[in-house]
Amino acid sequence: MTYNINIIRSNRKTLSLEIKNAGELIVRAPSRLSEKRIYKFIAEKEDWIQKHLQIAALRQESEENSENLSEWDIKVLTKEAQRVIPILTRQYAGKMNVTYGKITIRHQKTRWGSCSSTGNLSFNCMLMKTPRPIQEYVVVHELAHRVEMNHSERFWKVVEKYMPDYRERRKWLKENGSHLI
Incomplete structure (x- = not known):
């Protein structure tokens, strides 16, 4: 499953990942951390990313198919x-x-x-x-x-x-x- 990567840098000390919706990965990273280290982190977390992208896709699909109640x-x-x-x-x-x-x-x-x-x-x-x-x-x-x-x-x-x-x-x-x- 492919996804877009959005890197947000700030005065934080750790890296974190967030699946915003199906197809978008948000990476929060310390300001001075190299891109090489960020992409290495993403590669290490690939299984987690794929799992949560699938969950997001299923959630999005179920929301689209959910019944509208009167x-x-x-x-x-x-x-x-x-x-x-x-x-x-x-x-x-x-x-x-x-x-x-x-x-x-x-x-x-x-x-x-x-x-x-x-x-x-x-x-x-x-x-x-x-x-x-x-x-x-x-x-x-x-x-x-x-x-x-x-x-x-x-x-x-x-x-x-x-x-x-x-x-x-x-x-x-x-x-x-x-x-x-």
Whole structure:
């Protein structure tokens, strides 16, 4: 798979790679680093680059093929989420021995859920297009923020305590979620 390379130099100390979209590689490099060293780094990371270019191409393809939902569809999904998500949240909050404030259901473009510092929870109505285990994962993830308000190692230990297979569920969401949102 071919790609365009865009080198951005700055006062940084390390090299980094970013796939911007299918076919574009962004290389961030220290100002004084030679082009020879930059291209050597790119060559060393070729497997990673190819893998992530393929992921970007698949994501772009799924976005182009994703269904456009009408306002009616979104209302139906929201109503369903308003029925399902509070039940799951109550169940897992009891197991996890945590409290929460109000639950809001929205149609969001980038997030599956969030937890405010005051304990209010927000969930994406598009969760209703995912399997129940994924819905449960997002609920547990947000409730775990009631214990750890970050994504530290301690946070992931809380998630794992109540959902030992969270890695598989999280992976499913990363691989399949972009065409649902």
